[in-house]
Amino acid sequence: MKEDTIIALATPAGVGAISVIRISGPHSFTVTDNFFKGKITIEEAETHTLHYGDIYNRDDEHIDDVLISVFRAPNSYTGEDSVEISSHGNPLITQKVIELFISEQNVRLAEPGEFTKRAFLNNRIDLARAEAVADVISSRTEASFRGARNQLDGLLSQKVEELRDKLVNSSSFIELELDFAEEDIEFVNQDELLKRVDDTIIEIDTLLESYTFGRVIRDGVNVALVGKPNVGKSSLLNYILKESRAIVSEIPGTTRDVIREEVSIDGILFRLFDTAGIRISEDAIEKEGILRSRETVRNADVIVFLEDATQAESKDLLIDLLKLTSPDKVLKAINKIDLVKDTTSDYDAKISAKTGEGIGTLFQKMKEIAIGNENYTEKTAIVTNLRHHNCLKRSRENLINARESILNKMSGEFIAIDLRNAEMNLAEIIGEVTSDDILNNIFMKFCIGK
Numbered sequence: 001m002k003e004d005t006i007i008a009l010a011t012p013a014g015v016g017a018i019s020v021i022r023i024s025g026p027h028s029f030t031v032t033d034n035f036f037k038g039k040i041t042i043e044e045a046e047t048h049t050l051h052y053g054d055i056y057n058r059d060d061e062h063i064d065d066v067l068i069s070v071f072r073a074p075n076s077y078t079g080e081d082s083v084e085i086s087s088h089g090n091p092l093i094t095q096k097v098i099e100l101f102i103s104e105q106n107v108r109l110a111e112p113g114e115f116t117k118r119a120f121l122n123n124r125i126d127l128a129r130a131e132a133v134a135d136v137i138s139s140r141t142e143a144s145f146r147g148a149r150n151q152l153d154g155l156l157s158q159k160v161e162e163l164r165d166k167l168v169n170s171s172s173f174i175e176l177e178l179d180f181a182e183e184d185i186e187f188v189n190q191d192e193l194l195k196r197v198d199d200t201i202i203e204i205d206t207l208l209e210s211y212t213f214g215r216v217i218r219d220g221v222n223v224a225l226v227g228k229p230n231v232g233k234s235s236l237l238n239y240i241l242k243e244s245r246a247i248v249s250e251i252p253g254t255t256r257d258v259i260r261e262e263v264s265i266d267g268i269l270f271r272l273f274d275t276a277g278i279r280i281s282e283d284a285i286e287k288e289g290i291l292r293s294r295e296t297v298r299n300a301d302v303i304v305f306l307e308d309a310t311q312a313e314s315k316d317l318l319i320d321l322l323k324l325t326s327p328d329k330v331l332k333a334i335n336k337i338d339l340v341k342d343t344t345s346d347y348d349a350k351i352s353a354k355t356g357e358g359i360g361t362l363f364q365k366m367k368e369i370a371i372g373n374e375n376y377t378e379k380t381a382i383v384t385n386l387r388h389h390n391c392l393k394r395s396r397e398n399l400i401n402a403r404e405s406i407l408n409k410m411s412g413e414f415i416a417i418d419l420r421n422a423e424m425n426l427a428e429i430i431g432e433v434t435s436d437d438i439l440n441n442i443f444m445k446f447c448i449g450k
């Protein structure tokens with residue numbers, strides 16, 4: 001209910017210099033004044049001002065001295081009257097303050113993402129930007145942060161608005177023409193219309209293509225390290241992590257469980273999965289490990305297929321693994337080149353997990369497979385979100401239909417409907433048409449207090 005006033009801890013739960021409690025809704029000021037004693041009341045305070053004072057409970061017990069920020073509607077994050085209480089950073093204090101406030105009528109704990117949901121419902125930000133808020137908070141690498149920031153700055157929203165404008169423009173001309181059908185006036189030239197639709201399809205394709213990159217920077221890349229036993233998979237993992245994370249030994253079949261570790265390379269998050277060496281084994285535990293290796297290959301974005309330069313090639317194993325994944329995800333690397341003079345050239349990377357030779361090239365190739373050679377600048381709109389990707393795909397389908405109708409000289413009505421639908425699909429991205437289900441799904445994933 002929008003009429004409710006909501007409250008939540010906005011800073012992490014725990015001990016710190018200060019904690020911030022956020023309150024938003026129509027009763028924010030009056031409720032705060034019930035417990036706050038400062039020079040003036042919050043009700044009297046101007047927007048964007050700070051007030052020092054004390055919070056007391058109903059028994060006049062002193063809880064804490066605090067600093068209160070006041071934001072008056074519509075000039076607040078949520079668009080509603082809001083306050084932020086900065087208290088000493090102790091969960092005992094914040095708990096007491098929150099309990100005190102929710103014991104008042106009309107005040108309740110905020111749901112996850114509810115502040116941002118209100119910002120969206122009050123037209124402070126569009127849906128794509130609201131979603132970016134969660135991404136900005138959860139991004140853990142430079143690249144994912146840049147991508148989320150790019151979306152929060154509205155680059156995708158602007159692009160989507162631009163495309164929508166063009167479509168609305170075209171469909172209104174067609175509709176106008178239909179109104180004057182009897183008089184046989186041509187408002188839109190068919191060639192011109194076709195060109196507009198084609199141009200929009202091209203722009204949508206560019207956005208759709210950016211998703212490969214966008215998904216990678218947002219979610220990271222899963223990399224499976226696979227090969228026969230003893231080729232040096234665990235040694236490679238350890239070298240990359242600069243720590244002795246996995247057990248390394250000269251005995252084949254050392255690794256059993258899949259070991260997962262994360263590393264950021266050039267600002268991109270790579271999730272490395274060291275796996276059990278694959279061979280025919282009678283050992284029940286090793287067999288289970290090998291099953292897991294195969295499963296890891298199936299789910300990986302990049303497969304580093306490792307061979308040992310001192311051993312014969314394992315072509316059969318590679319052929320076998322290619323049944324689980326697509327060839328363009330596989331990177332063939334040969335390890336232990338410190339032990340041999342020459343190696344055949346048929347490898348994407350020649351490395352030594354002992355000396356580190358060639359590992360720079362390996363990273364480069366891993367990146368190429370994950371994101372291609374794309375070079376997006378900070379000014380390009382990038383699609384990082386599956387929901388947006390799906391909306392764009394649907395919009396494209398409608399445009400293809402419109403294209404067919406134009407080419408088949410169908411009546412303007414059909415063309416106009418396709419164009420309108422394509423436009424609606426785009427509108428979904430920024431939330432101009434949405435269902436409660438979609439909204440709940442999106443904001444459920446936020447943290448409380450955001």
Ligand SMILES: Nc1nc2c(ncn2[C@@H]2O[C@H](COP(=O)(O)OP(=O)(O)OP(=O)(O)O)[C@@H](O)[C@H]2O)c(=O)[nH]1
Nearest residue numbers: 229230231232233234235249253254255277353354
């Ligand atoms: N000289 C040299 N030895 C290496 C290199 N990489 C790994 N080794 C050695 O090769 C042996 C096997 O290494 P591991 O990393 O345990 O191999 P693995 O592929 O994880 O083996 P499994 O877990 O049994 O599948 C160890 O004795 C390592 O020290 C390398 O680049 N050069």
Ligand SMILES: [Mg+2]
Nearest residue numbers: 233234254255
């Ligand atoms: Mg191993």
